[in-house]
Amino acid sequence: MVKVLDKKTVKKDDSLFGLLAPYKIYVTYFRVLFSEKNKKVFLQLTDNPKNWDNYSKDYRILRRIELGSKKLFLKYLSPRHLLIVMGPLLGIKIPEQEVVINDQISEEIELYSLLMPDKYLNKIIQGLNKILNLNPKRKYKIIEEFFTKEQQKRSD
Secondary structure, X not given: XXXXXXXXXXXXXXXXXXXXXXXXXXXXXXEEEEEXXXXXXXXXXXXXXXXXXXXXXXXXXXXXXXXXXXXXXEXXXXXXXXXXXXXXXXXXXOOHHHOEEEEOOOOOOOEEEEEEEHXXXXXXXXXXXXHHOOOHHXXXXXXXXXXXXXXXXXXX
16 A cells, blocks of 8 residues: 655655655564474564464464564565565575465555574574664665666556
8 A cells, every 4th residue: 555645744854864754654563473383483574563464372472582673663664665675585595495475465454474494583583683773774775776666667
């Protein structure tokens, strides 16, 4: 779902945070689920936590402290921005054949899940922390790349 910004309410600011201000409406929330019984790990991301799927009782949600992170959300970027620019594995170095992708991104809902063996838990944690710690300059570059790729798609 693309949100429309009112140009009259957005003030002109050429600083980096001023350039990011129109994208303040975008937020990506992350959740990592782990199952010792099934030996699987889920990485989920969404634009709204009410979209989280119900999960089996075998899975437990890993807390921020277990993940070594201060937060589990990313401002200024939607899941769609991350996926189009970083790819389906979000730049995490995992063999693609071992990952089950559940892509439910549409106009109504933005929910994306990766299911993989638990041996990749450390790589998931490292990749997630790398995403969560993006600096504002990198966030703005991702937004620019996203719009460039979207524009190319429309012209094709």
